Amino acid sequence: MCGIIGFSGNLEAAPVLVAGLEQLEYRGYDSAGIAVQSAKGVKTAKTVGNVSVLKEKIKEETFEGSCGIGHTRWATHGGVSEENAHPHRFGKVTLIHNGIIENYKEIWEEYGAGKTLASQTDTEIAAALFDALYEGKPEETIRKAVKLLEGSYAFCIMFEGVPDTVYCIRKVSPLVAARAKEGSFVASDVTALIAYTQDYFVLPEDTILVLKKEELYLEDLQGRRVEPEMLHVNWDTTAAQKNGYPHYMIKEIHEQPEALHNTIAPRMKAGIPDFEVDKIPDRIFKEINQIKIVACGTAMHAGMVGKVLIEKRVRIPVAVEIASEFRYQNPIIDEKTLVIVISQSGETIDTLASLRLAKSEGACTLGIVNVKGSTIARESDYVLYTHAGPEIAVASTKAYTVQIAALVMLAMRMAYVRGKLDEAGMKKDYELLKSSVEALKLSLTLEETIKELTYALTDKEDLFFIGRGIDYALSCEGSIKLKEISYIHSEAYAAGELKHGTISLITEGVPVIAIATQESVYAKMISNIREVKARGALVILITQEDMEAEEAIYDYHLTIPKLPDEFTPIPTAVILQLIAYYTSVHRGLNVDQPRNLAKSVTVE
Ligand code: M6R
Numbered sequence: 150m151c152g153i154i155g156f157s158g159n160l161e162a163a164p165v166l167v168a169g170l171e172q173l174e175y176r177g178y179d180s181a182g183i184a185v186q187s188a189k190g191v192k193t194a195k196t197v198g199n200v201s202v203l204k205e206k207i208k209e210e211t212f213e214g215s216c217g218i219g220h221t222r223w224a225t226h227g228g229v230s231e232e233n234a235h236p237h238r239f240g241k242v243t244l245i246h247n248g249i250i251e252n253y254k255e256i257w258e259e260y261g262a263g264k265t266l267a268s269q270t271d272t273e274i275a276a277a278l279f280d281a282l283y284e285g286k287p288e289e290t291i292r293k294a295v296k297l298l299e300g301s302y303a304f305c306i307m308f309e310g311v312p313d314t315v316y317c318i319r320k321v322s323p324l325v326a327a328r329a330k331e332g333s334f335v336a337s338d339v340t341a342l343i344a345y346t347q348d349y350f351v352l353p354e355d356t357i358l359v360l361k362k363e364e365l366y367l368e369d370l371q372g373r374r375v376e377p378e379m380l381h382v383n384w385d386t387t388a389a390q391k392n393g394y395p396h397y398m399i400k401e402i403h404e405q406p407e408a409l410h411n412t413i414a415p416r417m418k419a420g421i422p423d424f425e426v427d428k429i430p431d432r433i434f435k436e437i438n439q440i441k442i443v444a445c446g447t448a449m450h451a452g453m454v455g456k457v458l459i460e461k462r463v464r465i466p467v468a469v470e471i472a473s474e475f476r477y478q479n480p481i482i483d484e485k486t487l488v489i490v491i492s493q494s495g496e497t498i499d500t501l502a503s504l505r506l507a508k509s510e511g512a513c514t515l516g517i518v519n520v521k522g523s524t525i526a527r528e529s530d531y532v533l534y535t536h537a538g539p540e541i542a543v544a545s546t547k548a549y550t551v552q553i554a555a556l557v558m559l560a561m562r563m564a565y566v567r568g569k570l571d572e573a574g575m576k577k578d579y580e581l582l583k584s585s586v587e588a589l590k591l592s593l594t595l596e597e598t599i600k601e602l603t604y605a606l607t608d609k610e611d612l613f614f615i616g617r618g619i620d621y622a623l624s625c626e627g628s629i630k631l632k633e634i635s636y637i638h639s640e641a642y643a644a645g646e647l648k649h650g651t652i653s654l655i656t657e658g659v660p661v662i663a664i665a666t667q668e669s670v671y672a673k674m675i676s677n678i679r680e681v682k683a684r685g686a687l688v689i690l691i692t693q694e695d696m697e698a699e700e701a702i703y704d705y706h707l708t709i710p711k712l713p714d715e716f717t718p719i720p721t722a723v724i725l726q727l728i729a730y731y732t733s734v735h736r737g738l739n740v741d742q743p744r745n746l747a748k749s750v751t752v753e
Pocket residue numbers: 445446447448449491492493494495496497500543544545546629630633748749750
């Protein structure tokens with residue numbers, strides 16, 4: 150969490166930092182600040198609220214200097230207040246931090262004697278440590294400090310007496326850097342750099358990055374120069390803008406046809422999925438007797454869909470695990486296990502820790518990741534990149550459907566390699582995958598209808614999603630999407646499970662979004678819908694277009710085109726995303742930046 154940016158170059162630093170923070174705001178938005186270095190010293194401004202509040206606060210101020218650091222915060226240690234906002238200054242040191250310092254108490258006991266803190270943050274204690282160790286040599290100070298610091302961190306540090314220079318170091322928390330004609334840049338994410346260059350590198354751990362006006366360079370902890378491994382993004386600044394849409398979320402919902410095309414097309418050779426371009430060998434699908442899919446939130450819900458797809462085609466046991474649980478459960482994994490980790494950001498700390506655990510137990514690991522060069526992508530044995538482009542809205546939309554597409558292709562290839570599906574079967578599946586993308590386009594045309602019907606949800610306090618089989622996985626996704634951005638309490642239930650308790654909560658007018666796209670369990674699902682309708686529920690029914698449903702059992706009926714059961718998730722997901730989006734819009738909420746949340750969860 151938290152977005153950080155550093156700059157040293159030939160432009161005024163303050164506007165560069167603020168513009169960068171605007172791009173990084175999705176990482177945290179409870180407070181923001183910048184510090185700019187000049188011959189007169191370091192000038193800092195910070196505020197509670199998001200970057201627009203900071204911008205307003207500093208609009209009349211002059212910040213001299215072309216070197217500085219900026220931070221947008223998601224509070225972990227210390228409440229949301231101006232004192233706790235970054236940058237923090239201690240003595241000769243001004244810094245920003247993303248991460249958590251676990252041994253802050255010990256550090257303060259050792260290095261804080263007789264000193265006072267202005268904030269309640271672990272970050273200020275880290276600044277005190279750097280200051281205590283500083284004897285005019287920044288690199289040496291950093292080398293000494295990282296031996297003492299425990300936890301995760303990405304630091305950008307300015308030292309008094311060292312003009313126009315930002316020093317950076319990281320452990321776990323991400324940092325990328327780039328050199329452009331305007332100067333040297335560092336940030337949590339490439340979206341903040343894209344206005345200047347599409348070529349960048351990920352700062353390796355245990356490596357000091359030095360940003361100067363005319364150059365940037367890397368040194369390892371022994372002081373030896375390190376060559377960066379350059380990466381290139383094939384999207385530009387327009388991809389990270391709203392481009393006329395009122396919110397990133399709705400823009401990203403509409404980008405799904407393209408995101409799916411970009412993810413599927415490079416892997417399809419004559420209708421057969423082929424992961425040669427990803428360098429994923431067939432061997433890893435053959436030499437396994439179980440699969441674990443590990444992820445968090447929406448990515449985990451994509452995994453639930455993947456389980457159904459893989460088990461049906463490959464007949465191999467697949468377990469879907471919540472990453473934050475998996476890592477503490479002493480999971481049963483070995484060399485015959487394929488662990489698939491799914492992550493849009495590639496930085497989610499619990500997913501990353503699960504990946505490391507799986508590797509240490511000898512499992513083969515495959516990451517399905519959207520962000521190029523992210524930690525999970527780099528540390529997985531194999532990586533299948535989704536090509537959704539930058540996803541800025543906190544609510545994940547296009548990243549989810551491309552994850553499902555990736556899992557469909559994996560299921561097909563695994564089935565082929567293990568002799569469960571022949572070439573003709575694969576080609577048929579490919580046609581169906583393409584049909585599900587076409588069906589998604591039709592779901593997008595339901596936007597106006599969904600906008601109108603969601604007025605019926607605006608003043609509700611509780612809501613239920615029900616479904617069976619793959620539709621239960623979609624219910625989980627519909628529910629998280631709705632509650633995270635509309636703040637309406639919602640629960641997802643396997644429809645057959647309702648009568649084991651939950652049905653007592655269904656009273657007059659309680660909305661139930663019934664996802665009934667699965668032919669195989671349609672009759673059972675209709676019975677469950679009757680049960681809730683009989684108790685007064687307001688039912689929004691989602692089915693395939695040819696499925697019959699008597700009018701008495703629903704209030705609103707939305708349909709997707711006819712498809713075999715496993716190919717319904719992609720078009721259904723869009724309907725659920727639009728329901729969440731318009732409910733939030735009607736309630737007048739901040740759709741892209743829901744309260745208390747942040748896009749990348751890099752703390753445990
Ligand atoms: O970056 P990741 O895919 O690892 O993120 C996982 C979850 O934090 C994420 O999917 C979250 O649940 C979304 N905000 C939900 O819309």
